[in-house]
Amino acid sequence: MQLFKTLVLTAGLGFALAASAQWQWVDKDGNKVFSDRAPPSDIPDKNILRRPGGNRPAPPPVAVDAAATPAAPQAKGTDPALEEKKKLAEEAEAAKKKAEEARIAAARAENCTRSRQAKASFDSGLRIARTNAQGEREILDDAARAAETKRLQEIIAADCR
Known part of the structure; x- marks a missing residue:
């Protein structure tokens, strides 16, 4: 009898896990739809209520006015180490070309x-x-x-x- 209860409990948990792997969305008529498959491509992301694994869709990005946000500070000048490496590379290339x-x-x-x-x-x-x-x-x-x-x-x- 104890074995029977354990099997029934395990089966019930298995069904609960299967049910959690469901999609849920609102169709174009306003009805909630539950399915184990993804919604059709004509359903917008805002109408998808639940995805498998319980992940909710990310909220739509908010448009930000470019004039309202300050621009990133521009680096003034150049990196002296980088310039030195570039200069050395150019000199080495010129010497190689001259030797050739x-x-x-x-x-x-x-x-x-x-x-x-x-x-x-x-x-x-x-x-x-x-x-x-x-x-x-x-x-x-x-x-x-x-x-x-x-x-x-x-x-x-x-x-x-």
Whole structure:
């Protein structure tokens, strides 16, 4: 008998918990509606009386006149530490850019020197031999010498300014 009373009490509490997970709102005709599902989207928030968990809807925000509230004080000046960091970052970036330009200029000067030396060799009239992809040595003919001389002249024109 004691077990039966405990089961009935547990079932009753279970039904009470299920009932507390209900929505309650006032429909467009003014009738209170209870449901386990959310109200339709055409029901305004002000007509929702209860949500599951007993949370009431938040009150609508009150419009505040912007002229009536004082504006937040504007920070005058700047943060010196931030300005110093910004300045150091800009200087580091400028130094990095200058170093890159110096590296490119040195590479161009090296290309210019090598191209002029190679062109001098081609202009001397000596036979020029190269190693092909198979590792065999081949002598350049007049067409290949002319093409290589033209390529070297383009490199000189681009890098020797």
